[in-house]
Amino acid sequence: MTDAQEQRMNGTAKTYTLLGADGRFYRSSARGEWGGHRGSKIYGRLDCPAALRAIARGGYVRHRVFFADEATAVAAGFRPCGACCKDRYQQWKTAREENRPWTP
Ligand SMILES: [Zn+2]
Known part of the structure; x- marks a missing residue:
């Protein structure tokens, strides 16, 4: 059942x-x-191993935020995680070194 269906019920x-x-x-x-x-x-991804480890240690949860999509995360000034988004992280890093904007 989707959230919307559950909501109606x-x-x-x-x-x-x-x-x-x-x-x-x-x-x-x-x-x-x-x-x-x-x-x-x-x-990063919701199942990011680095994030899940940090959450398990505690302390991370109160800083945890969620985004509807990647473009929103980038627009809000966040950068890709080097653990679960290696390719994107490299692209972002290269773009930053070359002083140009990066979009996912
Ligand atoms: Zn990650």
């Missing part, structure tokens, strides 16, 4: 708090597709 709106391109949080009925760390401004 039980009458409660299940919402998620996502971070927008402008750096502000907003409520969304769709779950975020990407995770991020607000302090280090790194985004």
Whole structure:
């Protein structure tokens, strides 16, 4: 069952708090597709092993944010994670070294 279907059945709106391109949080009925760390401004996959390790150690969770998509994460000033997004991280790094913007 999708969230939308569940919502209609039980009458409660299940919402998620996502971070927008402008750096502000907003409520969304769709779950975020990407995770991020607000302090280090790194985004990555929801199942990123580096993020999951950090979460297991504690301390990470209060900095954890979610994005609807990758473009939003980049627009909000986050950069790709070097652990779970190696290719993107390299592209981002090269672009930065060459002083040009990077988009996923
Ligand atoms: Zn990662």
